[in-house]
Amino acid sequence: MSSSSSQAVVTSGGSVNSAEKVGTPSWKTILALTVAGVAIGAGAWYVLNASGTPKKPKRPSTGGKKRTKNKKETQVGEGNEAKRPTEKTVPAESKTSVLPESEPTSYPENVIPADVESLSQAERAELAKTAKTLGNKYYGEKKYKEAIDLYTQAITLQPDAVFYSNRAACYANLVATKSNDYDKVVEDCTEALKLDPNYIKALNRRAQAYENEDRWVDALNDYTVMCVLEEFKNDTVLSSADRILKTLAQTKAKEAIKSKSPRLPSDTFIAAYMDSFRLSTEKPTVASKGTGAVLTQAAIEEGDAHLQRAFQAISDRKWDVAYEASTASVESGKLSSFFEPLAYNLRATFSFLRGDVDSALADLEKSLELDPKNVNTIIKRASLFVERAEVEQAIKEYYRAIEIDPKDPDVYYHSTGQIRVLTQDNYGAIEDYKKSISLDDTFVYAHIQLGVAQYKLGDISTAVTTFEKAARKFKASGEVFNYHGEILLDTQRFDEALANFDKAIEMMPNSPLPYINKAILYLQWKQDASTAEAECRKAIGVDPLCDMAYAQLAQLLLHEGKFEESLAAYDKAADLARTEPELANAIALREAAAAQLYVASNYPAVMARLRGGM
Template sequence: MAPIAPPAHIATPSQPIAPPPSAGGLLTRTQKFIEENQRLILLGCAVLAASGAGYYLYSTRNSGPSGDAGSSSSASAPGGSSSSKKNKKKKKKASSAKDEKYVKGEGDKGPLLEEIEQPKQEKKVEKVESEKEEGFLADVPDAATLESMDESARNNLGASLKDRGNKLYSKKDFQKAVECYTKAIEVSIRKDAVFFSNRAACYTNFSPPEYARCVADCDEALKLDKTYVKALKRRATALENLGRDEEAVRDFTATTIIERFQDEQAAMSVERCLKKLAQKKAKEILETREPKLPSPTFISAYLSAFRPHSKPSLPENPSQGDQTLSLAFDALEAADYSHAVSFVNEAIDQGISTKDNEAEAYNLRGTFKFLIGDSEGARQDLQKSLDIKPDFVQSWVKIASVHMELGDSASAFGDFEAAIRHNADDPDIYYHRGQVYFIMQEFDKAIADYNKSTALDGNFIFTHIQAAVAQYKQGNVGSSMAAFRRILKEFPDKGEPSNYYGELLLDQQKFQESLERFDRSIELDKERNPRNVLPFVNKALALFQWKQDIVGADELCQKALEIDPECDVAVATLAQLSLQQGKIDEAIKWFEKSAQLARTEGELVNAITYEHASKAQVHFLKNYPEFAERLSQMAQGM
């Protein structure tokens, strides 16, 4: 099934606000594509058909408190064993007696206990009914007597001991219940997963809980019955409490699939554990990795959202810092961004002789800090630029974007007002304030600012484009499309209008026309440096949505990566295309790559989340290959 991802031309919270639609639009469109498809990989949000049929949508419903793991829909029915086959046979018969048979009072402390109903003809064998406070196991036969008992008698003795353990459990006498379950395990010839699982439940109720022993008992239960859902859930809960979230995700994932996606609490637990796991790993990565620039496509899009201004001029007797700053701007013009960063850092360290050039240096360094995701560092540098040169309008505009990314919209609008006080005729102010209004979905205000910017400078293509996009977002489709046709005539040699117009056509499912526009954009931009690879990814999405042409879409994304090896939207799209083909191992590699390219903590958390959700499903199908056919059938019915 082909997800339809509308071209939402706004910057997401995890990307700078300033990029024009070329970055903000496709990054958000691709993010939308990912967010829609995360239901394909976040359990309980996913079904994988192991035959290669791919992923299928599953929507979870509202559920109760995630801490109560005892509401599994396929849990062992009262009077039944742990096997799912027996559960199905006894489900209807047992439903009316459910409340009486299950141990009450466990609440949110863990799953409920199970009971085993022995065959009627075997119930005349000796029973162990005494529940005396003293010597409550005194009537259990000694080892020699046990040796003389036949298998049936010993198994029934074990079942009776289990029953006694259940009663003790209901009275919250967990230590004695453990002794009963332990004795049941010792005397029984036929080992039953229930004995281990019920003992595991006791360990979770100890003070403090003994989660490691719970895990060990659940391991034993699952060796006897690997589809034993209650043991899976108990182990998952214990693993989560031990901080072993990756293993917990695997068990909750298995529970969700085995339960046919009806266990909402297990689905919620998957997402909860994934979130904790991803946040923990993201924090570890951010603490150790070196700052890294995003892709040239991303940087170019950001920089192109500002009208170019003259390179800082060298003073009559330039210092070493002045000369190094000049090299930084030369590298910037040549799209050699890594050297631009190195040079501007050196220039500031060496010392710059004029205030204007020093303000330019801090502006440039702050810009790059913003691009690598260091918003606080960017704010400090841009503020330093303004302390040196208070009328530097571009620094006001950029610090407004930083404040928005930091969640401080009041300061952002204050920055725009300060910029207007210094130069009310600077068109960049209104374009970027329009972007903020756009993000806030205040489209009337956004369009007013775009029009103001265009009135001051009609040659800046992005104000025209963004105004047309805002009209589209308002629902004025006819006016928006007419505006784009006008833009195409006014800027015939620019690739951007064709790309964005193609996005709107794609949103309307006018696939052939959208492909023609993306091709035109690719042709017009072929000499651009750095080359804009976003039309390649847009075309890939169009091919996939129209013809389910995964091979063609894959080739286009690979082409984008040949041009820009760090294009994050191409990587994200390839991950999703791999999932659609059921190539989870390949998708995992792309998610790992996406994590390497992540600019912010939010982007990193998303990539790690998808990576480990996919890994959990690979682990499930490796351990439960027999479920592949069931998953395929379930998928076809969704």
């Protein structure tokens, strides 16, 4: 089910994005935005979504201290970045080769002489180099135990990051074939990084080992370090970080959702959702009974009166009362034929708002049994299928609604319009929104979404014209000014954007959205982080349950280098999330911030240089 305020948004990156049923956000986008100090649009807050399966990366160059690599070397996850890494053959690093490669090498008992303590540093270095070169030879022949012995001798003679990393590669290959113990890989890579903290190859190998042990946080930290060291230029490592972040977020969300109790979201979210249906207007369609029709109908049974009380509460914006009354209506078990299907429909609506999708679907199915031709119920059921990523089933429901009532404007606004937004068919979405407007031009959100879709196609002048017309037609709608302001902000027309946001605040002072957008504006326009933070806190003040406000505040704090405060704000956003996808999104943002704190703590100079250069 989609709320009008979350159906489409303008982001600071120059594009308008659907906020409906997105996956966990792209790690690359999160980190790049935060390091660069760019904030996200407030029309919705599920906006940092990866566009799909990452493209196959070009062969990357490594960062940190430069080292010559073996010709057979492969990179972490190359060509298969969407899967967990496997350690079939992890290459050892070689600076030089002093042995022929054509024949198998006989194994020497020991490179280290008995009087090793009497050797000079130069002699120890030369023997260590010989042991390491022999180790590379055995490694190439997949004689990993012999190679381990020789790398160990090289370490004994002269500890070096390369020797530890190469021995880790041997352990990784042995683990891949014989056991699931990656501890030795981690230990050797850690020793290598003590000697050379910027050693990309050791970070790669340790990250793979952590991933194979399901140590997602540790793996994400190492991949984040690599990305920062290489200044986001290694697509393969970026894809690996993104994969780990999504796995970590989804794993934590799946566990955390078990202990969450369903609850109603913020008043802003509920109002936006309820207003996105014409059910709450005085102009009901043939298939959707409006508030006026329900309130004027004679109440025969006990449940009928409860339902009328629920609809009156919706009209009065008393959401808790409406929820309680809708529940009492169904639980009474006494409903007349007019009210009963509407009672199940409304209880389903509140179940969805509370994050209980399964209960909502069950009630909608019961409502349709009682009234198979109620388009409003069909639309909501289709939206639930979208929520569960069952898009084909949703499309069937939408066609069913059109067949029942092709003149219901909600069908084209919610149904086909929503699917086209999800599939990025902006041309089709424009046609659907125009169709909805032609059937009922008094519905403000259809005009808003039309302007957004036009903007997404790059037709900025037409989009601006659409919003200007909507502002004249809907003079009392703060939403028009807020969304128009987002487009003006995105096109860097800052003065006009500020005027629109101020107008929106004047018209709807209890909505957090224009305050959040003002925060974004001040950061982008004037680089004024303190004023931006103050605007975010105003948003929280008017709506303490607005998870988006906490998420935006967290991002601002992260940009200011206030890592601990940022993590606390992200935790609050996660606490307010209702559904598992929302929770995964919030956790992903939080874990990405925690990884940045790890980098800032362990590589402060690198992070400072990166932030200063962006």
